Amino acid sequence: MKLKKGDCFPKVDFFWLNDGSPEKVSSTDLFNNKRIILVGVPGAFTPTCTNEHLPGYISNFENFKSKGIDEIFFISVNDPFVMQKWGEAVGKNELKFIADSNGDFMKSSELMVDLSAAGLGNRLSRFSMLVDDGLIKEIFDENGPSLDKSKAEVLLENI
Numbered sequence: 397m398k399l400k401k402g403d404c405f406p407k408v409d410f411f412w413l414n415d416g417s418p419e420k421v422s423s424t425d426l427f428n429n430k431r432i433i434l435v436g437v438p439g440a441f442t443p444t445c446t447n448e449h450l451p452g453y454i455s456n457f458e459n460f461k462s463k464g465i466d467e468i469f470f471i472s473v474n475d476p477f478v479m480q481k482w483g484e485a486v487g488k489n490e491l492k493f494i495a496d497s498n499g500d501f502m503k504s505s506e507l508m509v510d511l512s513a514a515g516l517g518n519r520l521s522r523f524s525m526l527v528d529d530g531l532i533k534e535i536f537d538e539n540g541p542s543l544d545k546s547k548a549e550v551l552l553e554n555i
Contacts (some may be wrong), residue, residue: 398506399525403532406504410494411476418476421494423501428530430466433551436507438519440474440482440493444543449522450486452548457490460548463555465526467492473499473519496520507537524551 399406405427409420426432435453437445453460453468460468469492472479476495483493502508502520509521524546526534534554536545544550 398537399532399535401532401535405527405530405532406501408496408500408504409498410471410501411497412492412494413476413480418497424530426467426469426494427527431464431526431528433460433465433468434525434527435468435470435546436520436523436525437470437472438509438522439516440472440478441485445472445522446482446486448543449546453491454486456548456552459552460555463552465555469494471496471501471520473497473502522546524548526551526555 405423408423410423410426411418411420413419433453435449437449439445450470457468471494473496475497479493479495483489483491496502499518502518507521507523508518510518522538522543524536525532534551536550538544538546
């Protein structure tokens with residue numbers, strides 16, 4: 397069943413780099429006892445994700461912090477090396493970039509889009525969510541290629 401507002405965030409493992417090596421990190425370790433924003437994108441370095449979706453979260457970072465957000469994570473079905481390089485490329489160390497390398501979160505959340513026609517296979521859909529101590533308080537899933545619901549400004553208005 398697709399994740400929705402009021403659901404507990406699923407216990408899944410993500411990956412990121414620690415001293416240059418991939419490290420498994422559980423969603424409970426990342427999200428419990430915190431107020432976080434999780435932004436899902438179909439792919440790191442893709443034009444819409446990089447040029448249109450990510451910039452709003454960068455420019456509104458302090459606004460989110462003023463509303464009690466502890467961390468902002470970007471996630472994609474990419475490997476942790478790609479996600480780290482994407483974070484470095486945009487030069488924003490205050491945002492965190494995590495990998496759903498095996499697609500475990502994509503499958504368990506059903507926040508999925510089939511981009512096989514573009515050579516990308518199954519990917520996370522474009523979404524944003526507010527997770528407060530492991531509970532999903534808000535979720536905005538695009539359910540397609542648009543970028544209307546999951547923009548930083550929309551989520552900021554709903555916190």
